[in-house]
Amino acid sequence: MPVPEAIAAAMRQTNELFNTEVGGRHNIAALDKIYTAGARILPPGAPMIEGREAIKAFWTQAVAAMDPASVTLASVHAEQAGDGVVEIGKAEIGMKDGSVVTVKYVVHWKVEDGAWKWDTDIWNMNQ
């Protein structure tokens, strides 16, 4: 089922928060508004990580290591799945040397405290 525009708009708001706060400002605290408390991430090169606090620790390290200039998330395909949404997306990570790293991902979105958040997040690189 396609995602109603009101939900798609709420999802864009969460993604925009990730782009500006995490990608741009390296503000890890913003992840409280992006991941559910019980979220799971499956990063390349590391085992699955469960729970928002552990996820924040992961991103603290990852953002420090990668030091991105910008992140831009874009939805490629999204469909409603019960109370949630399953989304395929693309991230473009702008590096400070001007290069761009392209990442593709699948996110299972859920509503927590009235906000659309990432409950499962897995990604990999095209190259």
Added chain:
Amino acid sequence: MPVPEAIAAAMRQTNELFNTEVGGRHNIAALDKIYTAGARILPPGAPMIEGREAIKAFWTQAVAAMDPASVTLASVHAEQAGDGVVEIGKAEIGMKDGSVVTVKYVVHWKVEDGAWKWDTDIWNMNQ
């Protein structure tokens, strides 16, 4: 929502088909019973691939390149999501030299022609 046992059993049957036919016998035709016609895969090191025929071409190459001795899929977490299931899983790929490659994945399962199949499939490595 947890996955009812009847659905979990049907999912195990599909995974077992992948293990024995694709992982063990390198029988790519079995993917007709594993992926939906419109499925999407997001493999590490390649762009997203859409449609079962293109997916079969991918696995033909991947199985020939990797030449696995065995594949064992195991469910780590699964929940109902509308008409489908979102599953986190782990694959152990046994190589002919005795080494094991561990892969983690997220699959969005759907019913097609009465069978539980993979509609979205993304994976990456722990190392």
